[in-house]
Amino acid sequence: MNTRPQYMANAFDGRVHGRLDPATEKLHARRERVLASSYRLFYSRPVTLTRGEGVLLFDAEGNEYLDAYNNVPAVGHSHPHVQRLVSAQLGMLNTHTRYLTEPVVAYSERLLSLFPQELSRVVYTCTGSEAVDLALRVARYETGAGGVICTSHSYHGTTSAAAEISPSLGPNNDIGSNVVLVDAPDLYREDPATAAEDFADRVRQAIDTLRQRGIGLAAVIVDSVMSSDGVQTRQTGQTGLLAPAADVVREAGGMWIADEVQSGFGRLGSGWWGFTRHGLRPDLVVLGKPMGNGIPIGALVGTEAAMDRFGGDVRYFNTFGGNSVSIAAATAVLDVVEGDQLIAHAREVGQHLITGLRELAGRHPGIGDVRGDGLFVAVEFVADPDLKSPDAATASAVVNELRERRILISSSGRHENVLKIRPPLPFAVRHADRLLTGIDDILSC
C-alpha cells in the first residue's frame, strides 16, 4: 500500500477522502489490482465516465457533466468527422513512414502552411512527451551542448529526458544536472512593464550558471502559455513577453523550443500557435495533445537548419509516428477547427468567460486574478488580496464543489491555487454561463 505523498493537485487519495459509493468503490478496487501505483485519479470523489459528446460527458447513470477541462478532445468529444475519417482510414491502410504514402505528405504541407515560412520541416511522434524528448535530442546534437533551461514549475513530459525538465512533477522527480530552472513571469505579482526584461535577465543568469558548471547551452524550452506555472498570459495580443529571453538564447548559441502542446491549434483564440503572441521565432516547436483529438499524435516542427545535422547523422524512426490513422485524425482536427472557425469562436467565448470571471472577482475578494486568453483561462485564489498570498484550499474546494455540480475543471500553478479552465473548443456562451454560475454559487456559500 502506498503511504507516500501524492504530490499532485486535485488527486484522489483513498486514505484522506474516505469511502466511495459502492459502484465506484468496486471499479476502483478492480483498478487498483491491475494498474500500477503510479496512477492517480482526479477529485476527492472520482468521476466514472461512459460517454462523451461535444463538451458534455456522461456517467453510467446518464448524468451529464460539463467538460471545462479537457484540451485533448479539442473539437469536442466523439466528434463525427474525426470518427468518420479515422474509421475510413482503418478500413483502407495504416502504415508507417518508410513506405511512401500521400496523406502524410499532404497533411504535412497543410500543417506547415500554418507556421512562419522558416519552420519548414516536421517529424511525427505519438505524444507531446516524445516530441519534447526529440527536441532535446536534436538541440543537444546540433549545438554539441547539453544544458537546458526551463521554468521552475513547468511540465514538459514523461520520458526520462522530458521529466528532467518537468519540475511540476514534484520533489521526487529529479531535475537533470544539466538543467537550470528559472521562474516564469508572474503576471499577477510582477510589474508588467518589466516582466519581459526580468525574465530575460533570469535566463541570462541561468546561462551563466550552466557555464560555471562547464555546461554549454543547448536550448531553452518554454510552454508558450506557461500552463503549469499558473497560466501566464493575458488578452493583450502580441505581448512579446518571451521575446527578450529568446534574443538572449540566440546570442548564447542556444535554441528556443516553443512547447505548443497546450497552447497550440488555436486554443488561445488568436492564431494557431502561442509563440506568435510573444513575437519570437522558435527554432523548434513541439505539438501534441489536441493534434488528433485523442488519437495519439505529436510532432516536432523546426527550421531546416535546426534539424539538419541530427537528421543526416542519426536518423529517427517512430514506428507509429505519422501513421496513416493518426494522420487521418489530425486531418479531421484541422478540417473542423477551420470549418467551424473554432479559433474565432475560442476568442469570443473566452472573452465572455473572462469578462464574467472578472465580474465575479469584483464580488468575491478571494479571486485575486483572472487571466488567460481564448479558451485557456486561469482564476487565481488568494487569502489576502493585498498580500496576494496563495489560497490553494479554496481552489481545491472550488474544483471539488464544481465536480459535485457536474462541471469538470482542475487546478494548477506552483501554489496549486489557480483554476485551470481549458474546455473542448466548441464550448459555447451557455456553457461558460453554467460554469460562471457554478463558481458564483460556490463562492457565495
Add this chain to the structure above:
Amino acid sequence: MNTRPQYMANAFDGRVHGRLDPATEKLHARRERVLASSYRLFYSRPVTLTRGEGVLLFDAEGNEYLDAYNNVPAVGHSHPHVQRLVSAQLGMLNTHTRYLTEPVVAYSERLLSLFPQELSRVVYTCTGSEAVDLALRVARYETGAGGVICTSHSYHGTTSAAAEISPSLGPNNDIGSNVVLVDAPDLYREDPATAAEDFADRVRQAIDTLRQRGIGLAAVIVDSVMSSDGVQTRQTGQTGLLAPAADVVREAGGMWIADEVQSGFGRLGSGWWGFTRHGLRPDLVVLGKPMGNGIPIGALVGTEAAMDRFGGDVRYFNTFGGNSVSIAAATAVLDVVEGDQLIAHAREVGQHLITGLRELAGRHPGIGDVRGDGLFVAVEFVADPDLKSPDAATASAVVNELRERRILISSSGRHENVLKIRPPLPFAVRHADRLLTGIDDILSC
C-alpha cells in the same frame, strides 16, 4: 542536402539509387520538402502504398504486394474487427486514466491474465519507446543505481534514454556513459551447448565494468527474440538461453527488463511472450508494436514490488496512454489472436516456412543459417559457409529483388546480412510458398 551516411540497412539513398519513376519522384520530392532529413525510406526503389488487407498491400495502380515484414498490423491490415471496435469507441468516449472508466480495467485484467501471476501491474504508454523509457526510469528509481546493460546491436527505442541503449542506431547515436554493451548470443557461430553460460559470463563482466566505473546495476534489458542482433532464437521451446544471465542480474541486485515489443503477442508461436521460452522471470516487461494493430499503444507490465517506490513517489501520467480508443484497439487484437487461434497458426505456418527455407539452404550454399520460430524467421547469408563470413550484399540484393517481385521483407543483424521475416500473423502456407519461390528464383539467377 544531406551528404552523410545513412547508417541503416535497406535505406533508400537518392544519391546512390538514382532516379525514380515520375509519380514516385514527384511524391518523394514533395515529401523531402516537408519531412525532416531524419526520415528514411525502404528499398532502392521505394514502395508507394494506398491500401492494405490481411497480408496484402496495394499501390495506387492496384498492384498487389505480399507483406512478409510488418509486425505492427499483427492481425492483418485493415482488420474489420479492429475497425469496428475502434470506430464504435470513437463515437462513444475517448478519455484518459484520471477518470474512472471500465474498459481499461477490463482490458488490464485480461492482459495480465496472460502473464505469470507475479507480473500483476500495468502502466500504459503510446509506444514501445515510451514503455522502455519508463522501464528505465522505474529500474533506476527503484534500485537507486544508474547502470544498464544491453546487447551490442540492440534496438530499444527512440527517446533520449532508449536511444542510449540502442547501438543499432549507428555510430552517431551516443551510447550512455552508464550503459555497457554485451554481445548477444550468436546461435550460428557460438557453441549452442555453452551459449547461455557464455552470455551470462559476458553480463557478469559488464556488471564488473560498471562497478569499476563506480556505477551500480539498475537493469539488464534484452529483446526476447534479439531481433536487431540478427534474430537469435530457434524452434526448441524452452531454450533457457537467457536464464543464467537473469540469475546473474538478480544476484547483483539489478532488474531484468524483457523487451517484448517485437516478440510479444504470440508471434513466436509458442505462448504469448518471448521471455517464457528462456525460462526466466522478468521484473519488468515492455510491450508495443502489435498491441493495437497500429493504433498507438504500449505498456509496461511488472511485479508490484518492482514498481512500488516509483509509483508512490513520482507518479506517471501519459495523456494518451491507455485512452479508451487505444484500449478498444488492443481489445480487438486479443479477440482476434484468441478467436482465430493465431498463435497456433503462427507456429504451423512458421514451421512450414522454416522447413522450406532449410530446403533452400540445402541447394543455395549462400544461406548459412535459417533460424527463428513461429512467424519471426531469419535467413543469414554468408560468402563462405565454412568461415561463416557475413554477406550483406546478397541479403540486400534479395530484399530488393523480392521488392521487385512485390514481396516485402527487410534485413537485420550487426552485419546486415540477415533477412528479417515477420509478416502479419494471418500469413498462410500459400503466402509462405510465394515467399519461398521468390527467394529460390532470386538465388537461382
